[in-house]
Amino acid sequence: MEVKFIPAEQLKEKPDENALGFGKYFTDYMFTMDWTKEKGWHNATIEPYGPVSLDPATMVLHYAQETFEGLKAYRTKEGKLLLFRPEMNAKRFANSNRRLCMEVLPEELFVDAIATLVSYEKDWIPTAEGTSLYIRPFMFATERAVGVHPSNAYKFMIILSPVGAYYPEGVNPVKIYVEDEYVRATKGGTGFAKCGGNYAASIAAQVKAEKLGYTQVLWLDGVERKYVEEVGTMNAMFIIDEKIVTAPCDGTVLPGVTRDSVIQLLKSWGYVVEERHLSIDELMEAGRNGRLQEAFGTGTAAVISPIGKLNYKGESITINDFQTGEITQRLYDTLTGIQWGKLEDCFHWTYEVK
Structure with a gap:
């Protein structure tokens, strides 16, 4: 992929690595690329981080054709850069793009764009314990039109942010409220897609x-409001009678990368993992009688977040x-150990940025 580079007139001062928070600081550069029916993917550029100019009739502002992703870059003790x-x-x-009738970005182009930008911005990858460089790829409709139809033009962008812990609690347990008034997703909808509308609709809860x-909120299914699905920004897992139970990815739950990694780790350690519909009544009863041994959320931002209380x-x-x-902590230590290059990557999950 040929990428045009536009240098910044002045580079930013880097923030204190011990006070990063999450999503507050952004690096010097961003990646942009356009798609039109006439030209396909073109104009790949790394340019100074800054505002995006949009016509008031830009379709994303009216009909929300927008998708995004989230992943991280890590620097090992040896200086390697890992995704x-x-x-x-x-x-x-x-x-996600297919579900929203948006142009599909080839997978190799997606990874190549991320690796190229991270390589340019490698000095922004923090090294303090528990920190990383958060990567936010996203795409949105750019056609100037009012009227509901698939856009004929899109912009793909990537921005980067040095981050610490997602939740203020860090790796300590969080309190979760089980939402039974609002719903997040139903089958046939966009629950499995990573699109802004899903998150906008979740803010009230x-x-x-x-x-x-x-x-955070624990969502129930949108039809019967009976079965546990996922936490607001994470997939949820519960250890009941020595078995790990998590909602299946059957159209309403986001297929999390961390979720898949955790399931593979647990199975390799000999645990039984059940991907099934778990009713909130069964979960609460297990909590009352002591059969609910551990609970945790999984996601890129928080990695593993223990759940200490349900309401x-x-x-x-x-x-x-x-x-x-114990299992929650072991999962966190193992996943972050692989991500930061401290533990052997037996699953070949890491990707080195050259």
């Missing part, structure tokens, strides 16, 4: 949970004495 399973993000991005003192219809259950469980 974690970027081909999985590329496949999911393509599936998130605000509600935060007002009640909870960090459903006014009833709260505390999980594992509000402590990070």
Whole structure:
């Protein structure tokens, strides 16, 4: 891929690695590329990070044809630059675009664009414990038109952000509110796609949970509001009677890269993983009688986030004495160990950026 480079007049001062937060700082450069029916993919450019100019009639502003991804870059002690399973993000991005009738970006082009930008911005990859460079690829409709139809033009972009922990609790347990008023997704909808509309629709429940003192929302299915699906920004897993139970990816749950990695790790360690519909009643009963041993969320941003408390219809259950469980901690240590190059990558998950 031929990429045009436009140098910045002045580079930014890098932030304190021990006070990064999440998504607050952005690097010097961003990647942009356009697609039109006439030219296909063209105009690949690395340019200074800055505003994007849009016509008021740009279709994304009206009809929300927009998709995005999230992954991270890590720097090892030896100085290697690693991505974690970027081909999985590329496949999911393509599936999201298909669902929203958007042009599909070839998977190899997706990975190549990320690697090229990360290589340019390698000095922005932080090295403090628990930090990384968050990568946000996204695409949106750019045709100037009012009227519902697939756009005839799109812009693909990548921005980068040095980050610390996603949740203020870090790797400590979070409190989760089980949402039974609003719904996130139903079969036939866009629940499996990573598109902004899904997240916009979830904010009302998130605000509600935060007002009640909870960090995140656990969604139930959109038809019966009976079966556990996923947490707002993570897939959810529960250890009940020594078995790990998680919702199946059957159209309403985001097929998480971390979720898939965790399932593979657990199976390699000899654990039974059940991808099945788990009712909230079964989950709460397991919590009452002590059979719910651990619970955690999985996602790129937080990696593994222990769940210490669930609240459903006014009833709260505390999980594992509000402590990070042994299996949860082992998963976090193993995944981050592979991502930062501290542990052997037996699954060949990492991708080295040259």
